[in-house]
Amino acid sequence: MSSYLKNYKVIAKDDLPAVCAFGITFTAVTLNAPMHIRYLLQKLSQGYDIRVVRQKVSSLQSAFISRETSLVFNCTGNAARCLPGVEDPKCFPTRGQVILAKAGQISCSVMRHGRDYETYVIPRPGSNGNVILGGFMQKGVSTGDTFSEETESILERTKSMLADLDSPDTEVLAVFSGIRPSREGGARVSLEEIDISKTQQKGLVVQNYGAGGTGFQAGHGMATDAVMLAEGVLQNILSGHEKFRPLL
Ligand SMILES: Cc1cc2nc3c(=O)[nH]c(=O)nc-3n(C[C@H](O)[C@H](O)[C@H](O)COP(=O)(O)OP(=O)(O)OC[C@H]3O[C@@H](n4cnc5c(N)ncnc54)[C@H](O)[C@@H]3O)c2cc1C
Structure with missing residues (x-):
């Protein structure tokens, strides 16, 4: 049993409602979701000096906003099914x-x-x-x-x-x-190279979507995996920016 799950106890069958086959009690962490999102945004913008831009992209390719864009993280959730360049039928x-x-x-x-x-x-x-x-x-x-x-x-x-x-x-x-x-099959966290222009210029994308009903619980682990997939590229980017510390 994970050390994160404290006081794990199986509930006696007699103490369960008749319709229930199995029950447990345990102590775990609960997040206040809106507060957690505000905390993450604050940590990124103040702790790491990251600039947040809210903008709709028309395709995965268009997220490469300039020739200097070395990496794109695709975390578009439900949009991954229809966003041109992603169009994942499993979503x-x-x-x-x-x-x-x-x-x-x-x-x-x-x-x-x-x-x-x-x-x-x-x-x-x-x-x-x-x-x-x-x-x-x-x-x-x-x-x-x-x-x-x-x-x-x-x-x-x-x-x-x-x-x-x-x-x-x-x-x-x-x-x-x-x-x-x-x-279907769970979240997709993977690194791939895609064509981003008619001249076959390549771009690196970390796919990170499909968290289903567990994005708050699994989000930190997914983000860690996503960053590790692109560690080499990120090191190159960060080495040009004295101000940055490792992200995770
Ligand atoms: C009722 C309910 C209960 C839940 N309960 C839990 C729970 O108990 N525990 C738990 O861990 N999770 C729970 N979840 C799930 C959790 O909310 C999701 O897993 C999580 O929000 C997914 O996060 P995400 O960042 O991957 O996707 P999203 O939160 O969907 O974010 C995707 C982002 O991509 C942006 N985007 C999409 N297309 C474009 C585009 N073309 N251009 C620019 N931006 C774009 C969207 O605007 C959005 O901001 C629950 C969800 C619901 C609905």
């Missing part, structure tokens, strides 16, 4: 809907997983009592709309799973839906 969307609720009485995460079934209650650290209630795992569905019947289903399932949630103190704050960037 597909997996929709989920969640509720952001105020429920300060909840202090630990509870989840129930089954085939195409997801019910979870996850307190958000550092949010003054907010919890995420979910969810859905709809393969091939890509609408960003939210549906009231799904909100009802999530409330019904999470409250029956965790009695403390079924209280007047629980207040629905917002409902969201999101699309997980899934990929």
Whole structure:
């Protein structure tokens, strides 16, 4: 058992709901996702002096914005299926809907997983009592709309799973839906050389997409692998920039 998983314990069958075949409890790290993204952005822009430019690219080739561009990391998530130059047919969307609720009485995460079934209650650290209630795992569905019947289903399932949630103190704050960037066979982290112009000029690309429903959990490992694939090229780039320290 990984040393990251503390207090691992199998729950006795008698203590599980009748429909559950197996259950465990353990202590693990929980991220506040929006806060984590802000932290990473701050670390990159302040700690490493990286300039962030938000711009839509029309193809993978067009990400080579000048002749000096030596390397492109392709981390386009769901767009990898259709973006010219990538067009990976193994990519597909997996929709989920969640509720952001105020429920300060909840202090630990509870989840129930089954085939195409997801019910979870996850307190958000550092949010003054907010919890995420979910969810859905709809393969091939890509609408960003939210549906009231799904909100009802999530409330019904999470409250029956965790009695403390079924209280007047629980207040629905917002409902969201999101699309997980899934990929048959799992994420793609690889280095390749592509043609970037009609004159067959070559460009190096690190593909890094297809994290599915685990981009926050697996993102650091994927990024480490992605950087290691291009270590030699990166060393060359960084040696010209005194200010940079190793990225990971
Ligand atoms: C309901 C739900 C619950 C989830 N729960 C968890 C969880 O518990 N744990 C976990 O680890 N993960 C979870 N995830 C999954 C997690 O959100 C994703 O794995 C993660 O966001 C993927 O990150 P990414 O950077 O690879 O892709 P994305 O976050 O999709 O980022 C791709 C980026 O590429 C940009 N882009 C695309 N095309 C172009 C273009 N042509 N030009 C320029 N930019 C472009 C997009 O604008 C976007 O910013 C959940 C997701 C959902 C929807």
